[in-house]
Amino acid sequence: METIEGVVTDSFEEVPDVRIVRIKPARWLEFKPGQYFLILIPGGESVKPYSVSSPPLNREYLEFCVKRVGGGRASNFMFHTGKGDRLTMRGPMGRFVLQDKIENDIIFAATGTGISAIKPMIQAVFERGTGEQIWLFFGVRTERDIIYRKEFDAIASKNRNFHFIPCLSRPSGSWSGERGYVQGAIKKLVEDARNKDVYICGLAAMVEQMKVIAEQLGFSKDRIHFEKYV
Ligand SMILES: Cc1cc2nc3c(=O)[nH]c(=O)nc-3n(C[C@H](O)[C@H](O)[C@H](O)COP(=O)(O)OP(=O)(O)OC[C@H]3O[C@@H](n4cnc5c(N)ncnc54)[C@H](O)[C@@H]3O)c2cc1C
Known part of the structure; x- marks a missing residue:
């Protein structure tokens, strides 16, 4: 797990109240499908996990898909990010990952x-x-x-x-x-x-x-x- 800076390359509303945020990390970090990063919320030590929604083969950016929660600090911070914004992430983390071999339905x-x-x-x-x-x-x-x-x-x-x-x-x-x-x-x-x-x-x-x-x-x-x- 590493702490790394990233820059927002794209941020748009995918469906009502759900935003896709693409972040280019300063250096590429390998992750497994299903893993997440902790996003540091500015103005405090608060962090919240968000799953990576892009596939590992896409090395251009890490994509996150965030639902805006009423009164929620982290989701509203993510929801209001725009192109060029910088943020800090920690990861990848998580054991909810795809099995190595697909040998069954x-x-x-x-x-x-x-x-x-x-x-x-x-x-x-x-x-x-x-x-x-x-x-x-x-x-x-x-x-x-x-x-x-x-x-x-x-x-x-x-x-x-x-x-x-x-x-x-x-x-x-x-x-x-x-x-x-x-x-x-x-x-x-x-x-x-x-x-x-x-x-x-x-x-x-x-x-x-x-x-x-x-x-x-x-x-x-x-x-x-x-x-x-x-
Ligand atoms: C491993 C992991 C991965 C996650 N990945 C994602 C992700 O990819 N996308 C994503 O949007 N969220 C994801 N979450 C949830 C995310 O981390 C935050 O909990 C969520 O965004 C709310 O944070 P907040 O600070 O905005 O609100 P908070 O201050 O934590 O919550 C405000 C209020 O809203 C309620 N609430 C929180 N989340 C929801 C919700 N989804 N729907 C309805 N009510 C809610 C809380 O119970 C609370 O009452 C993930 C959580 C975990 C544990």
């Missing part, structure tokens, strides 16, 4: 900005190449909140073994995809959990519920990987 389950840690894992899976079935269950409220929709649609259009399942808790009437929470969609659509891994990322309540469901479905405990954001 994988279920990814994310809600909200929990997708940040999951996205580089999925990109790494398809950069390495696999014939296994890869599922992403992604829970957000509405169609407008689907972060990285273009990126996941692009992966799905090139790889017939990638199944992108957005699950909307407040869909419009015209939405033809899954309705409700990821927990329900996974219960409905995952028939056989044997020899599959599941990676879960999001707020604590969702992760706890998903862990219980994964065990009920028959995932073995050592194949249930998770990261809780709060």
Whole structure:
């Protein structure tokens, strides 16, 4: 783990209240898909973790995907960064990382900005190449909140073994995809959990519920990987 300066090369709103911030570190630091950096919040010793949402093969910048939380210092600091701003990071950190070899089907389950840690894992899976079935269950409220929709649609259009399942808790009437929470969609659509891994990322309540469901479905405990954001 190292402390390193970085400069913001891009910062834009991806979906309402979720901002993508790209930071070029002073020197490149290797990281694994799923890891995070601590961002130092100016004006104090406060630090907050943010998962890297870009794939390790992209060495131009580290991308972060941040949800603005009402009254939250760190998320609002990140949300208001602009091109050219400098900040300090510490990392990479975290044990929620993609397995080295892809030799079995994988279920990814994310809600909200929990997708940040999951996205580089999925990109790494398809950069390495696999014939296994890869599922992403992604829970957000509405169609407008689907972060990285273009990126996941692009992966799905090139790889017939990638199944992108957005699950909307407040869909419009015209939405033809899954309705409700990821927990329900996974219960409905995952028939056989044997020899599959599941990676879960999001707020604590969702992760706890998903862990219980994964065990009920028959995932073995050592194949249930998770990261809780709060
Ligand atoms: C390993 C790890 C990786 C993380 N990666 C990311 C990431 O990639 N993107 C990201 O946006 N966040 C991520 N987080 C969460 C992030 O670190 C902060 O906790 C979050 O941005 C809130 O910090 P804050 O200082 O703005 O608000 P705080 O002052 O910590 O919180 C303000 C209030 O909002 C509530 N709150 C905090 N977070 C949320 C939320 N997401 N939704 C609703 N209410 C919330 C708190 O309970 C509190 O009541 C990650 C957390 C962990 C542990």
